[in-house]
Amino acid sequence: xxxxxxxxxxxxxxxxxxxxxxxxxxxxxxxxxxxxxxxxxxxxxxxxxxxxxxxxxxxxxxxxxxxxxxxxxxxxxxxxxxxxxxxxxxxxxxxxxxxxxxxxxxxxxxxxxxxxxxxxxxxxxxxxxxxxxxxxxxxxxxxxxxxxxxxxxxxxxxxxxxxxxxxxxxxxxxxxxxxxxxxxxxxxxxxxxxxxxxxxxxxxxxxxxxxxxxxxxxxxxxxxxxxxxxxxxxxxxxxxxxxxxxxxxxxxxxxxxxxx
Amino acid sequence: xxxxxxxxxxxxxxxxxxxxxxxxxxxxxxxxxxxxxxxxxxxxxxxxxxxxxxxxxxxxxxxxxxxxxxxxxxxxxxxxxxxxxxxxxxxxxxxxxxxxxxxxxxxxxxxxxxxxxxxxxxxxxxxxxxxxxxxxxxxxxxxxxxxxxxxxxxxxxxxxxxxxxxxxxxxxxxxxxxxxxxxxxxxxxxxxxxxxxxxxxxxxxxxxxxxxxxxxxxxxxxxxxxxxxxxxxxxxxxxxxxxxxxxxxxxxxxxxxxxx
DNA sequence: ATCTGAGTTCAATACTATTGAACTGCATCG
DNA sequence: CGATGCAGTTCAATAGTATTGAACTCAGAT
Numbered sequence: 364x365x366x367x368x369x370x371x372x373x374x375x376x377x378x379x380x381x382x383x384x385x386x387x388x389x390x391x392x393x394x395x396x397x398x399x400x401x402x403x404x405x406x407x408x409x410x411x412x413x414x415x416x417x418x419x420x421x422x423x424x425x426x427x428x429x430x431x432x433x434x435x436x437x438x439x440x441x442x443x444x445x446x447x448x449x450x451x452x453x454x455x456x457x458x459x460x461x462x463x464x465x466x467x468x469x470x471x472x473x474x475x476x477x478x479x480x481x482x483x484x485x486x487x488x489x490x491x492x493x494x495x496x497x498x499x500x501x502x503x504x505x506x507x508x509x510x511x512x513x514x515x516x517x518x519x520x521x522x523x524x525x526x527x528x529x530x531x532x533x534x535x536x537x538x539x540x541x542x543x544x545x546x547x548x549x550x551x552x553x554x555x556x557x558x559x560x561x562x563x564x565x566x567x568x569x570x571x572x573x574x575x576x577x578x579x580x581x582x583x584x585x586x587x588x589x590x591x592x593x594x595x596x597x598x599x600x601x602x603x604x605x606x607x608x609x610x611x612x613x614x615x616x617x618x619x620x621x622x623x
Numbered sequence: 624x625x626x627x628x629x630x631x632x633x634x635x636x637x638x639x640x641x642x643x644x645x646x647x648x649x650x651x652x653x654x655x656x657x658x659x660x661x662x663x664x665x666x667x668x669x670x671x672x673x674x675x676x677x678x679x680x681x682x683x684x685x686x687x688x689x690x691x692x693x694x695x696x697x698x699x700x701x702x703x704x705x706x707x708x709x710x711x712x713x714x715x716x717x718x719x720x721x722x723x724x725x726x727x728x729x730x731x732x733x734x735x736x737x738x739x740x741x742x743x744x745x746x747x748x749x750x751x752x753x754x755x756x757x758x759x760x761x762x763x764x765x766x767x768x769x770x771x772x773x774x775x776x777x778x779x780x781x782x783x784x785x786x787x788x789x790x791x792x793x794x795x796x797x798x799x800x801x802x803x804x805x806x807x808x809x810x811x812x813x814x815x816x817x818x819x820x821x822x823x824x825x826x827x828x829x830x831x832x833x834x835x836x837x838x839x840x841x842x843x844x845x846x847x848x849x850x851x852x853x854x855x856x857x858x859x860x861x862x863x864x865x866x867x868x869x870x871x872x873x874x875x876x877x878x879x880x881x882x883x
Numbered sequence: 884a885t886c887t888g889a890g891t892t893c894a895a896t897a898c899t900a901t902t903g904a905a906c907t908g909c910a911t912c913g
Numbered sequence: 914c915g916a917t918g919c920a921g922t923t924c925a926a927t928a929g930t931a932t933t934g935a936a937c938t939c940a941g942a943t
Contacts, residue, residue: 375923376678377900379931383640384682391701394708399889408933413891418636422644423737428843430889434705436734436741440759441651442702447757448654474696477683481696485876497707500702583688635892637931641898659920668902673922690920 382407386415387424387434395431442499449474451575451585452483454619458612461585462522463488466608468591473509473572475584476501478525480510481586503529505545506538508560508572512586514545515552522549537563557606558586563595569596571605573613577620587612646675647684647694655691702759705730711835711845712743714879718872719847723748726868728851733769733832735844736761738785740770743845755797763771763789765805766798768820768832772846775812776834782809797823817866820844822853829856831865833873839881846874 377513389404390396396404402412416432419425426435455472463470463486472484482500496502504510504525514522523542531540539545549618552558562569572588589605649664649839650656656664662672676692679685686695706712715732723730723746732744756762764770764785774782783802791800799805812818820830832848849865856865 375676376681377639377643378898379637379639379900380643380678381682382931383643385703386626386686388863391704391708397889398891409890410892410934411932414635414637414931415640417891418640418673421636422641425773426736433708434701436705436709436736436743436759437761438698438705439702439743440761441647441694442699442758443759444651445696445698448651448693449696475697476686481699483696483699497703499696499703501697501700536672638929639931642900657920658922669921670903670923671901674900677922 374591380419382411383415383419386412387419390425390432390434395428397431401432429434449483449583450620451583455575455585455587455612455616456484458615460486462587462589462608464590466605468589468595468605471496471509471588471590473507473513473586473588475504475513479506480504480507480513482509494587502564503532505531506534506560506564508558508570508590509586509588510557511549511552511560512572512574512588513584514549515558516576516584519546519549522546534564535562535566539562539563544577545564557609559601567593569593571596571601571609572575573609575616577617587616642671643675643679646672647679650685650692650694655688655693657691661692667881684736706743709743709843710880711843715835715845715847715872715876716744718875719744720746722847722849722868722872726849726865728849728855728865731756731769731847731848731850733767733773733846735773739766740764740767742769744790755817763792765791766794766820766824766851767848768818768830769846769848771809771812771818771820772832772834773844773846774809774816774830776836776844779806779809782806794824795822795826797821799823817869819861827853829853831856831861831869833869835873835876837877847876 385405386401389401393400393404398409398416401416402409405412416425420427420432423437424435425432427433428489451472451474459470459472465487469488470486471482474481474483474594479501480503482496482498482502485496485498502510504514514525517525522545526542526545531538531542531545533540539548557573560568562568562570568590569592570588570590572586574584574586587609587611637856645665646661649661653660653664658669658673658676661676662669665672676685680687680692684695685695687690687693688883710776711732711734715830719730719732729748729749730746731742734741734743739761740763742756742758745756745758762770763775774785777785782805786802786805791798791802793800799808801803817831820832821830828850829852830848831848832846834846847869849869
């Protein structure tokens with residue numbers, strides 16, 4: 364029997380808590396909003412919106428700036444702590460920093476959560492590269508190097524499940540939108556040990572990733588990557604510089620898990 | 624009439640949502656936990672803990688890794704978005720990056736929320752400086768340069784209110800723990816336009832901050848700072864280099880608000 | 884002065900969050 | 914190998930409360 368606990372249980376649940384999080388997400392969407400605006404957005408009575416806002420404000424998770432409500436920075440605090448407690452972040456961070464420093468490209472740590480890729484950490488070798496993919500971002504697996512590396516750690520059935528849930532939306536002409544094509548590629552990644560994303564999500568951007576394997580599964584399902592402008596990522600450089608550096612970093616990380 | 628809306632309203636509120644956030648905070652404290660562990664920690668029935676965990680898991684804010692529950696990275700995502708939506712972050716980030724680059728010290732952006740100082744952004748000129756104060760951290764005002772700069776934007780009565788709420792805990796022998804002494808210092812900061820923290824929270828660390836003033840109050844109450852080892856922060860350097868650089872950055876930021 | 888729109892308060896009701904107890908499954912121990 | 918204990922899960926009953934529409938306040942616009 365597979366102990367795959369990843370499918371949500373969906374049993375009985377507490378509606379008011381769900382409502383509260385719907386409200387939180389709506390405030391975030393609207394950035395800043397008033398009571399009526401929020402109520403209209405969610406199609407709920409004003410009084411309901413109001414009492415929820417009061418509750419969240421008492422708890423410090425929502426703040427009122429002038430006439431508008433917005434989410435409080437407590438979420439920033441919580442997010443930082445959540446990341447801090449993930450062992451993969453603790454272990455891999457300095458390696459990825461080094462990686463970025465030595466290659467001069469952006470280094471990232473990615474993680475699988477609920478069938479999507481989460482960008483746990485991102486480090487830039489020099490300043491000025493803008494908010495390309497923000498830390499904490501969730502996205503589909505199929506169009507990022509990290510995502511495909513994560514899929515390669517799963518069985519074909521699990522990959523199919525994930526595709527079923529999120530589909531294969533297209534972003535560029537290179538995006539893989541066919542299930543079988545993706546499964547074939549994932550299989551290749553399994554045998555060669557690394558994944559490449561070539562303008563599959565953003566034009567002009569290329570990326571290479573390797574999964575972090577960890578027998579005890581304390582790292583969860585995670586991967587590290589290097590990302591940069593396509594023109595700097597030719598085959599020659601990938602083979603001779605980027606891939607060895609990535610593999611070395613992955614090795615160091617895996618060793619730390621083994622000897623912990 | 625003062626439109627100071629900062630005091631929490633504390634009217635009627637939704638208990639199950641409060642319970643949910645107590646559970647969230649407990650999971651964070653425990654890092655990872657089981658149902659019984661959580662129930663014991665909060666002194667609630669197992670069944671209550673269980674249904675809340677299911678709810679939060681369905682919503683994607685809690686994940687189950689192996690046998691243990693932990694907070695999901697959705698909080699990381701949310702935290703990043705919350706910060707991204709704060710105008711002070713948008714406007715001040717690059718200035719603080721430059722500041723850190725040119726002075727070679729750590730630059731930060733701080734914000735007042737619910738009477739405490741929040742570290743919204745932190746940038747390091749070189750690598751390797753460890754997790755001194757993590758992004759998103761909330762702390763009392765009186766023992767940080769940013770906090771004191773923020774207090775200087777408030778009236779004495781408001782400062783008293785804040786002290787009343789959080790007290791003046793001591794961290795080092797330099798920490799200001801006397802109300803009147805703090806009020807005097809805050810007054811000095813008002814007239815000279817910058818604050819200094821000299822080993823008042825952490826031994827060996829010194830810091831200077833200037834408030835960001837913004838007539839339309841679109842920046843909220845915020846401040847920027849430079850922090851570093853005390854031995855590099857002598858009077859001479861502060862006067863001739865650090866303070867001018869800080870003031871310049873603050874000016875640029877304020878101008879952007881004016882001309883927006 | 885009136886009207887409009889937003890925020891807030893309130894009382895009634897239907898609903899549901901909470902709870903203890905019972906059940907399951909697993910691992911450990913005798 | 915059976916018994917025991919422990920963690921997680923399910924369930925039905927009840928007390929309690931989340932939700933709701935309507936009423937009220939207030940500020941600004943007409």
